[in-house]
Amino acid sequence: MCEANVYLIDKEGNEKLLLESVDKLVPSDESIMLENIFSQRKTVKARIKEMALVEHRIVLEEKD
Protein backbone atom coordinates (compact mmCIF):
# COMPACT_ATOMS: atom_id res chain seq x y z
CA MET A 1 0.00 0.00 0.00
CA CYS A 2 1.24 3.43 -0.87
CA GLU A 3 -0.29 5.71 1.66
CA ALA A 4 1.81 8.31 3.49
CA ASN A 5 2.17 9.70 6.97
CA VAL A 6 1.26 13.37 7.19
CA TYR A 7 3.19 15.64 9.53
CA LEU A 8 2.23 19.17 10.51
CA ILE A 9 4.68 21.93 11.40
CA ASP A 10 2.86 24.30 13.71
CA LYS A 11 3.40 28.04 14.01
CA GLU A 12 6.07 27.49 16.66
CA GLY A 13 8.04 25.32 14.22
CA ASN A 14 7.33 22.02 15.96
CA GLU A 15 6.65 19.00 13.78
CA LYS A 16 4.10 16.40 14.84
CA LEU A 17 2.41 13.44 13.21
CA LEU A 18 -1.05 14.57 12.12
CA LEU A 19 -2.48 11.47 10.44
CA GLU A 20 -1.06 8.09 9.49
CA SER A 21 -1.70 6.04 6.34
CA VAL A 22 -3.18 8.90 4.35
CA ASP A 23 -4.55 7.99 0.94
CA LYS A 24 -6.32 11.15 -0.25
CA LEU A 25 -5.44 14.83 0.04
CA VAL A 26 -7.66 17.54 -1.37
CA PRO A 27 -6.43 21.11 -0.90
CA SER A 28 -8.84 24.03 -1.05
CA ASP A 29 -8.06 27.74 -0.79
CA GLU A 30 -8.00 27.77 2.97
CA SER A 31 -7.38 24.21 4.13
CA ILE A 32 -6.47 20.66 3.22
CA MET A 33 -8.73 17.66 3.66
CA LEU A 34 -6.94 14.40 4.47
CA GLU A 35 -8.45 10.93 4.41
CA ASN A 36 -6.62 7.79 5.39
CA ILE A 37 -7.13 4.16 4.45
CA PHE A 38 -9.26 3.65 7.60
CA SER A 39 -11.66 6.39 6.38
CA GLN A 40 -10.54 8.78 9.11
CA ARG A 41 -10.71 12.39 7.95
CA LYS A 42 -9.05 15.55 9.10
CA THR A 43 -9.19 19.05 7.72
CA VAL A 44 -6.43 21.48 8.62
CA LYS A 45 -5.61 25.08 7.79
CA ALA A 46 -2.26 24.41 6.24
CA ARG A 47 -0.30 24.37 3.02
CA ILE A 48 1.80 21.53 1.62
CA LYS A 49 5.48 22.15 2.32
CA GLU A 50 6.98 19.03 0.74
CA MET A 51 6.16 15.48 -0.20
CA ALA A 52 8.52 12.50 -0.40
CA LEU A 53 6.33 9.63 -1.52
CA VAL A 54 8.98 6.92 -1.54
CA GLU A 55 9.61 7.79 2.12
CA HIS A 56 5.81 7.86 2.73
CA ARG A 57 6.18 11.35 4.09
CA ILE A 58 4.15 14.51 3.53
CA VAL A 59 4.86 17.68 5.48
CA LEU A 60 2.28 20.41 5.94
CA GLU A 61 2.84 23.86 7.39
CA GLU A 62 0.15 25.43 9.52
CA LYS A 63 -1.12 28.77 8.30
CA ASP A 64 -3.23 31.55 9.80
Place this chain on the structure above:
Amino acid sequence: MCEANVYLIDKEGNEKLLLESVDKLVPSDESIMLENIFSQRKTVKARIKEMALVEHRIVLEEKD
Protein backbone atom coordinates in the same frame (compact mmCIF):
# COMPACT_ATOMS: atom_id res chain seq x y z
CA MET B 1 7.81 1.66 -4.69
CA CYS B 2 5.29 4.30 -3.83
CA GLU B 3 5.81 6.97 -6.39
CA ALA B 4 2.82 8.48 -8.23
CA ASN B 5 1.95 9.59 -11.73
CA VAL B 6 1.29 13.30 -11.97
CA TYR B 7 -1.40 14.58 -14.33
CA LEU B 8 -1.94 18.19 -15.35
CA ILE B 9 -5.29 19.71 -16.25
CA ASP B 10 -4.59 22.62 -18.60
CA LYS B 11 -6.60 25.80 -18.93
CA GLU B 12 -8.82 24.19 -21.56
CA GLY B 13 -9.73 21.45 -19.10
CA ASN B 14 -7.74 18.69 -20.81
CA GLU B 15 -5.89 16.23 -18.60
CA LYS B 16 -2.52 14.87 -19.66
CA LEU B 17 0.22 12.86 -18.00
CA LEU B 18 2.92 15.31 -16.92
CA LEU B 19 5.49 13.06 -15.22
CA GLU B 20 5.55 9.39 -14.24
CA SER B 21 6.94 7.81 -11.07
CA VAL B 22 7.14 11.04 -9.10
CA ASP B 23 8.76 10.79 -5.70
CA LYS B 24 9.09 14.41 -4.54
CA LEU B 25 6.80 17.40 -4.85
CA VAL B 26 7.73 20.79 -3.46
CA PRO B 27 5.16 23.54 -3.95
CA SER B 28 6.17 27.20 -3.83
CA ASP B 29 3.97 30.28 -4.13
CA GLU B 30 3.91 30.25 -7.90
CA SER B 31 4.78 26.74 -9.00
CA ILE B 32 5.39 23.12 -8.07
CA MET B 33 8.68 21.30 -8.48
CA LEU B 34 8.36 17.57 -9.27
CA GLU B 35 11.15 15.03 -9.20
CA ASN B 36 10.75 11.41 -10.16
CA ILE B 37 12.68 8.30 -9.19
CA PHE B 38 14.84 8.68 -12.33
CA SER B 39 15.92 12.17 -11.13
CA GLN B 40 13.94 13.87 -13.89
CA ARG B 41 12.63 17.24 -12.75
CA LYS B 42 9.83 19.47 -13.94
CA THR B 43 8.54 22.73 -12.56
CA VAL B 44 5.04 23.82 -13.48
CA LYS B 45 2.82 26.78 -12.69
CA ALA B 46 0.03 24.82 -11.11
CA ARG B 47 -1.75 24.02 -7.90
CA ILE B 48 -2.52 20.59 -6.46
CA LYS B 49 -6.14 19.65 -7.17
CA GLU B 50 -6.25 16.21 -5.56
CA MET B 51 -4.07 13.29 -4.59
CA ALA B 52 -5.02 9.61 -4.37
CA LEU B 53 -1.85 7.88 -3.24
CA VAL B 54 -3.19 4.33 -3.18
CA GLU B 55 -4.11 4.84 -6.86
CA HIS B 56 -0.67 6.45 -7.45
CA ARG B 57 -2.41 9.48 -8.85
CA ILE B 58 -1.82 13.20 -8.32
CA VAL B 59 -3.75 15.79 -10.30
CA LEU B 60 -2.50 19.34 -10.78
CA GLU B 61 -4.41 22.25 -12.25
CA GLU B 62 -2.57 24.77 -14.40
CA LYS B 63 -2.76 28.34 -13.20
CA ASP B 64 -1.98 31.73 -14.76
